[in-house]
Amino acid sequence: MTIAPLVLVDNLSCVFDVSKPWLERKIQGLPRQLLVAAANITFSIGRNETFGLVGESGSGKSTVARMVVGLIQPTSGDVVIDGISMSDRAHLVRRQKFRRRIQMVFQDPYASLDPRWRVFAIIAEPIRAFDLADGKAAIQARVGELLRLVGLDPADGRKYSHEFSGGQRQRIAIARALASQPDFVVCDEPTSALDVSVQAQVLNLMSDLQDRLGLTYLLISHNLAVVRHMATRVGVMYLGRIVEIAKSEELFHKPLHPYTRMLLDAVPQLDVTGTRRNPIEGEIPNPLDPPKGCPFHPRCPHAYERCRVEQPQLIVRGSSAVSCHAIEDGRI
C-alpha cells in the first residue's frame, strides 16, 4: 500500500467558449466554437515529489496549472489535494483555509510583482491575509527570514522590485509563495525568462527549498532539460491531452510516445558530434480545429489507419502510461 498522493488530478477538462457573440453568430450562420484547452487530464503527485509537465506552447500546460491552483474553474473533473476536493461544495469552508497550502510561482518576474509595492509589502501580504504572524515585529521578522531563505538580504525589503535583476525578482516571487507556508507549489515556467547562469541559481534554490521544507512541486516547462533535472515524474502534453506519463529516468532514456521521441530529438545538444537530427515536419495544429483521431497523427511517422479515426486512450503499462495506437498494437 503506497501513501496517498498529496495531489490528485482527476479527469480534469477545460473548454473555453470562443464563439462570436450570439447575434453575430445567428446573422452569419456560424456554429458555436469551443476550444478544448485540456481534456481528461489525470495524474497524481506524491508528497515531496516534483511532477513535471512538458509540451509546446498551446499544449495546455498552463491551463492545467491554473486549474490545479483554482485560478480557472474546470469544466469538468476534480482536483483533490490532501483528501479535500476543490470542487465539492461540502468542503467550502475547509477549502478556504486550505488555500494557504497551495501557492504559485509565475513565469515572468517582471509582471508578477507589483511595481508600486515595496518587496516587504509583497512578501508580507500572504502573512497578513492568512493571519500567520501577530504584530508588526513578528511580520517583519518573518519577512526577513523568508528573504534570507531565498538568498536575499532582509534590508532588501525596503526596495522596489524594479531595483532587482530578473533572477533576484524570481527569488522574491518564491519568497512570496513560501510566505503562507505552503506544502504544494505550482511553478509555471519559473526560469524561462532568465539567463542560463541565473536559471541554475534559481533551480538549485528550488531543490534546496524542497529538501528543507518538504515541498511538493508541479513544474511546468517547455525546457526538457530543466524538467529532467528537477522532476521525479513527467507528463508530456500535446494539444490539451497527456500523451505519456513516466518516471523521469524512464521518459528520458526510453521515451515511448512518438511525440516524446520527437521532442527529445529536437532539443539541440551540446555534444558537438555533428550528428544530424531529423527535424519533424509541421507544427502544433490549431486547437480550434484539432485533427480527428489521435491529435498527433498528421505529424507522426508511425501513423496508420486507426490513428486517423480513433482517439487513443492513456494505457497504463507498469509505472508509465502512454496513449498511442501504434504502441498498443505493438507496431513500434
Next chain:
Amino acid sequence: MTDFVLSVRNLRVEFPNRHGTLVAVNDVSFDIARGEVLGVVGETGAGKSLTANAIIGLLEPPGRIANGEVRLDGERIDQLSPEAMRRIRGKRIGMVFQDPLTSLNPLYRIGAQLIETISVHTNYQGAQARRRAIALLNEVGLPAAEERIDNYPHQFSGGMRQRVVVALALAADPELLIADEPTTALDVSVQAQIISLLKRLCRERGTAVMLITHDMGVIAETADRMAVMYAGRIVEIGSVRDVITKPLHPYSVGLMNSIPRLDSDLETLAQIPGSMPRPGSIPSGCAFRSRCQSAFAPCATLRPELMTRGASKVACWLYGDAPASGEAAQ
C-alpha cells in the same frame, strides 16, 4: 584583408547620459569568413545585440560608436551616412530578429513586403519580382507558396512567419546575415526546423552568419566558431568544439556547467555566484573577478586582453604571463 566578409576591430559603443558615459561594448574584435557561422553567446546585457546593432548602423541614439571600425568585405561601413547604410542593410547585410511578428508589417501582405525588398535591392521588378518572391518562399519551405504569398502575417503560425522573415533577409543575396535570437520565441520542434533551414541556405549561398543567442545548444549545432561575451567584452573566442568541450575562461566554464543537460543526472547544477555587473559599474581589472573562484592578484588591477591559447583566444590572466604585481601597481 578581404578574406573576411566582416571584420570588427576594437569596437566601442557608448551611451552618454547626464551622469557620464556608459560603455556598453568595449574593445570587441572579431572576423567572420565567407560561409562561416560565428555564434555569439552571453547573458542579457552582455552587449551581444548592441554589437550587432552597431554593425548594421541601427544603434538607438544617444548610443554611438565611440571607437573602432567595422569592415564589410574590406570596406569601412561604420562611418557611412544613414542613407548609404540603408542601401547596405537588406542588400548586403540581411537580418533576422527574435520575434517574427514584430519584424513583419501586419498591415501588408507578406508578398508585398517581399516584393518591395526585392525590387529595392535587386534588378527584379514587377512580375519578375513576384516570381522571385515565390521562389524564395519555396526555398524556405513554405507550403503552397503561390497561394500563401497573398496572406497577411497573422495568418501564419510562428514557425512559418520566421520562415518568411528568413526569406526576406535572404531576398537580395546578402554577404552577411545577422540573426539575433532567431529561434528564442519558437517551440523546440519548430526551432530545429529553422536552425536546419538557416544552416542549409547559408551553406548553399556561402553567406557569412553572425548568430546571436543565449541557447548554447543552438550554437553547438549551428556555429563553426563562437565568441563568449561578458560585460561588454569578448572573454573567449574559438572553435565551437573547443569552447564547449574545453572552455578556458572561468566564466565560460561556469556557463557550460550551469546548463541542465538531457544526458546527465547531476544532483545540483554548478552555479556562478552573483550576477553580471551593469554597464557603469564595471569594476577595474577583470570584470568577472568578483564572481571568479580562481581570481588572484593581477585580476584586481589589470584588465586581461585576449591572449592566444592553442586555437582559441581567452581574456584571463590564468593563461598569460601576468605582469609582476610591482608593474601592476603602476
